[in-house]
Amino acid sequence: MADSTPQGQETLSNLLHESRSFPPPADLAAEANVKADAYEKADEDRLAFWEEQARLLQWEQPWDTVLDWNPPFAKWFVGGKLNASVNCLDRHVDAGLGDRTAINWEGEPGDSRSITYAELKDQVSQAANAITSLGVTKGDRVAIYMPMIPETVVAMLACARIGAVHMVIFGGFSSDAVGQRLDDSQAKLVITADGGYRRGKPSSLKPAIDEAVADRPTVENVLVVRRTGQEIEWNERDVWWHDVVDPASTEHTPEAHDAEDPLYIMYTSGTTAKPKGILHTTGGYLTQVNYTYSAVFDVKPETDVYWCAADIGWVTGHSYIVYGPLANAATIVMYEGTPDTPHKGRFWEIIEKYKVTIAYMAPTAIRTFMRWGEEIPAKFDLSSLRIIGSVGEPINPEAYIWYRENIGGGNTPVVDTWWQTETGAIMISPLPGVTSGKPGAAMRGVPGVVADVVNDEGKSISPGEGGGFLVIREPWPAMLRGIWGDEQRYKETYWSQFPGLYFAGDGAKKDEDGDLWLLGRVDDVMLVSGHNISTTEVESALVSHPKVAEAAVVGATDKVTGQAIVGFVILRGGEESVPDELLQELRNHVGGSLGPIAKPARLLAVPELPKTRSGKIMRRLLRDIAENRDVGDTSTLTDSTIMDVIAKQLPQKSS
Ligand code: 6R9
Numbered sequence: 001m002a003d004s005t006p007q008g009q010e011t012l013s014n015l016l017h018e019s020r021s022f023p024p025p026a027d028l029a030a031e032a033n034v035k036a037d038a039y040e041k042a043d044e045d046r047l048a049f050w051e052e053q054a055r056l057l058q059w060e061q062p063w064d065t066v067l068d069w070n071p072p073f074a075k076w077f078v079g080g081k082l083n084a085s086v087n088c089l090d091r092h093v094d095a096g097l098g099d100r101t102a103i104n105w106e107g108e109p110g111d112s113r114s115i116t117y118a119e120l121k122d123q124v125s126q127a128a129n130a131i132t133s134l135g136v137t138k139g140d141r142v143a144i145y146m147p148m149i150p151e152t153v154v155a156m157l158a159c160a161r162i163g164a165v166h167m168v169i170f171g172g173f174s175s176d177a178v179g180q181r182l183d184d185s186q187a188k189l190v191i192t193a194d195g196g197y198r199r200g201k202p203s204s205l206k207p208a209i210d211e212a213v214a215d216r217p218t219v220e221n222v223l224v225v226r227r228t229g230q231e232i233e234w235n236e237r238d239v240w241w242h243d244v245v246d247p248a249s250t251e252h253t254p255e256a257h258d259a260e261d262p263l264y265i266m267y268t269s270g271t272t273a274k275p276k277g278i279l280h281t282t283g284g285y286l287t288q289v290n291y292t293y294s295a296v297f298d299v300k301p302e303t304d305v306y307w308c309a310a311d312i313g314w315v316t317g318h319s320y321i322v323y324g325p326l327a328n329a330a331t332i333v334m335y336e337g338t339p340d341t342p343h344k345g346r347f348w349e350i351i352e353k354y355k356v357t358i359a360y361m362a363p364t365a366i367r368t369f370m371r372w373g374e375e376i377p378a379k380f381d382l383s384s385l386r387i388i389g390s391v392g393e394p395i396n397p398e399a400y401i402w403y404r405e406n407i408g409g410g411n412t413p414v415v416d417t418w419w420q421t422e423t424g425a426i427m428i429s430p431l432p433g434v435t436s437g438k439p440g441a442a443m444r445g446v447p448g449v450v451a452d453v454v455n456d457e458g459k460s461i462s463p464g465e466g467g468g469f470l471v472i473r474e475p476w477p478a479m480l481r482g483i484w485g486d487e488q489r490y491k492e493t494y495w496s497q498f499p500g501l502y503f504a505g506d507g508a509k510k511d512e513d514g515d516l517w518l519l520g521r522v523d524d525v526m527l528v529s530g531h532n533i534s535t536t537e538v539e540s541a542l543v544s545h546p547k548v549a550e551a552a553v554v555g556a557t558d559k560v561t562g563q564a565i566v567g568f569v570i571l572r573g574g575e576e577s578v579p580d581e582l583l584q585e586l587r588n589h590v591g592g593s594l595g596p597i598a599k600p601a602r603l604l605a606v607p608e609l610p611k612t613r614s615g616k617i618m619r620r621l622l623r624d625i626a627e628n629r630d631v632g633d634t635s636t637l638t639d640s641t642i643m644d645v646i647a648k649q650l651p652q653k654s655s
Contacts, residue, residue, distance in 0.1 A: 012509065012519060012532045015597075016594060018397050018439060020439055022404070024434065024435065024437075025411060032432065032434065034298070034431055034447070035434060038295070047067055050288075053288070057286055058087055059081065060082055060083070064080075069475050072495040074481070076259060076260070076283060077260075077287070077477075081258055081259065082257065082282065082283055084257075084327075085158070093118050097329050098117050098118030100116060100329065101114055101117075106350055106354075108198065108337025122250040123150075123245075127157075130223075130244040130245040133244065134189060136188060138162060139262070141165045141166075141188060141265065142166050143169060143187040144191045145169045145192045145205060146205070146225065147198075151225045152168075156312075157326075164189075165264055167267070167277075173208070175212040184267075184484060185277060185484060189220060190219055191225070192209045192224055195232075198341075200342060206232040206233070222235070222239070224238055226241070260281045261281060265278065265484050266280070278480045280424050283477075285424050289478060292426040295431060296389070296431065296432070297432075298433055301330045304330060304386075307333035307335070308361075309335065309339075309361040310391070310614070319426075321334060333354050344376050349380060352381045357385060361388075364550075364616070366402065367396075368550075370549055382408075382409060385412050386412060389415040390417065394540075397544065398544045400416070415430050415437070418506075426446060427451060428445055429442060448477075452471050453470055454468050456468070456469070458498035467519055468508065469498070469504075469522065470504045470516070472504065505523070521535075524619045528563055529561045533555075533598055537598065538553045548586070549571065550569070553566065554622045554626050561601075564602070566604070566626040571605050586600070587603070604646075608646075609646075621643060622646070
């Protein structure tokens with residue numbers, strides 16, 4: 001999250017111009033869940049609009065006040081009571097949908113499980129009874145450190161059912177990262193597994209937990225799912241999932257929770273400072289994820305098969321694998337492993353096997369698939385797809401077009417969805433039956449969300465004027481309710497830059513039509529000879545060259561220009577050095593598309609880029625390398641050895 005704003009003459013340069021646009025397919029538009037009138041309705045009376053969406057849920061007690069806004073503290077649906085797990089399970093079973101498949105789960109080794117709504121409700125009830133018997137009660141925090149298996153969903157919903165606050169940590173984070181989060185949240189129970197399958201092998205999870213809980217007495221028990229059967233150490237506090245959950249009763253009477261009771265804490269991906277425990281509550285959160293899931297993915301729960309390839313340890317997994325889809329009674333696919341195991345067509349094989357109709361993934365994955373080549377997806381039948389989504393980073397126009405053409409068959413709308421752990425749910429996105437999508441643009445606030453771009457004085461930027469800071473003008477139901485245990489940091493981080501506005505920490509621009517283009521984190525903006533240049537625009541220009549698969553650029557201190565642009569590129573052929581000729585060609589290519597100011601001063605070819613588990617490029621680490629510093633904290637990287645590999649490229653200076 002940004003703690004600063006860029007300085008310089010202008011707010012943010014607008015260099016990239018893109019004029020392609022794709023109207024929605026006529027049949028999709030005709031049948032769309034949400035049509036253009038939703039924007040008008042929401043504009044007319046935003047609170048009435050959100051009340052209408054809240055009514056789509058099952059409430060045990062209605063609310064008296066829609067919104068209690070005491071800036072920057074919001075309470076939504078005050079006085080209302082509901083249970084998130086009942087909304088995701090019981091009400092569907094009661095409506096006769098018990099036999100509908102909730103989860104099609106695919107293990108990495110090829111094992112699979114199919115779970116109906118009735119079965120999932122039973123399993124969640126059993127788990128709720130089991131964790132209650134372990135002494136967990138409403139308000140307690142439960143850490144979940146699991147592979148991508150159905151028990152992870154069961155554990156989350158069991159917590160929600162009894163009102164315990166879940167805190168999912170990416171499997172694969174180090175024991176230190178886990179320990180830090182256990183301390184911050186004071187978790188009472190940890191739910192984990194012996195391991196999970198990743199890259200063709202059982203990877204272990206339990207040892208990191210053993211280490212993390214060793215000197216943390218607040219953790220009373222460690223509940224362990226057997227997934228791989230690998231040997232693990234067994235300690236006094238450990239309990240097998242199959243010993244307590246399997247024999248537990250499938251009867252569980254859920255309590256109705258207050259709309260503002262905490263549902264979960266999610267630590268932000270932490271590309272910058274110390275992770276923040278983002279707090280989400282129940283009623284408003286569920287209202288907005290339920291609505292946006294239906295509106296943005298246009299899901300028809302009777303016929304669609306939806307797959308979100310994100311990890312559950314990321315907010316995307318919470319909102320759009322678990323709560324949004326299950327609240328809508330949708331059928332989901334869940335996959336345990338990596339996209340290249342046992343072969344690079346695994347994702348497309350899954351889409352073919354389950355006849356997936358809606359798929360949602362990160363731009364980083366899409367760019368990796370571009371690098372592997374379009375002949376791989378071409379071997380599979382992807383004709384079932386009707387909507388494809390992107391989340392996590394700006395999608396470069398080239399990656400968008402590749403995705404649309406090679407995965408979407410040229411006629412499938414791409415929904416580029418902007419949101420954050422903090423926003424809880426999708427905020428800016430095209431609606432697939434309404435919007436003519438532009439490659440690289442997230443377009444506009446979804447109905448009920450007031451997104452804007454302002455200059456450094458907090459004044460709204462006019463259409464076509466250029467770039468600035470992304471803000472949200474009005475409170476929204478799924479907004480964070482604070483940072484766990486740190487009210488001051490909540491105010492400072494999000495509400496201090498522009499009085500009364502939520503500052504997202506992202507740069508954005510508004511085009512002539514008023515549509516929004518995300519430009520990357522404000523902290524990453526490069527200041528070259530007095531111009532603020534966005535990382536996104538330069539990276540998109542590099543990726544639009546046929547020899548480049550992925551790119552990350554950073555500003556490194558430079559005596560002459562203030563900062564000089566240093567680019568790290570992954571070449572399509574996988575070469576690990578950029579020959580002088582190509583270097584010149586790439587610089588000219590960027591200069592030609594964006595202007596000479598944006599030409600990178602140096603370019604390094606690398607085999608990989610440093611990324612978090614949610615696929616975000618950690619430019620901070622690349623800046624360390626570009627400025628010849630020791631590389632900072634790498635504990636949230638997918639692969640920490642990658643920094644050594646990149647550092648070795650350094651002597652190859654150019655220009
Ligand atoms: C959901 C999620 C939030 C940050 C956000 C922004 C970037 C996410 C994006 C996007 C451009 C999109 N981001 N979606 N940038 N276009 N469609 O990613 O949450 O992990 O908290 O990250 O991700 O920079 O501020 P989180």
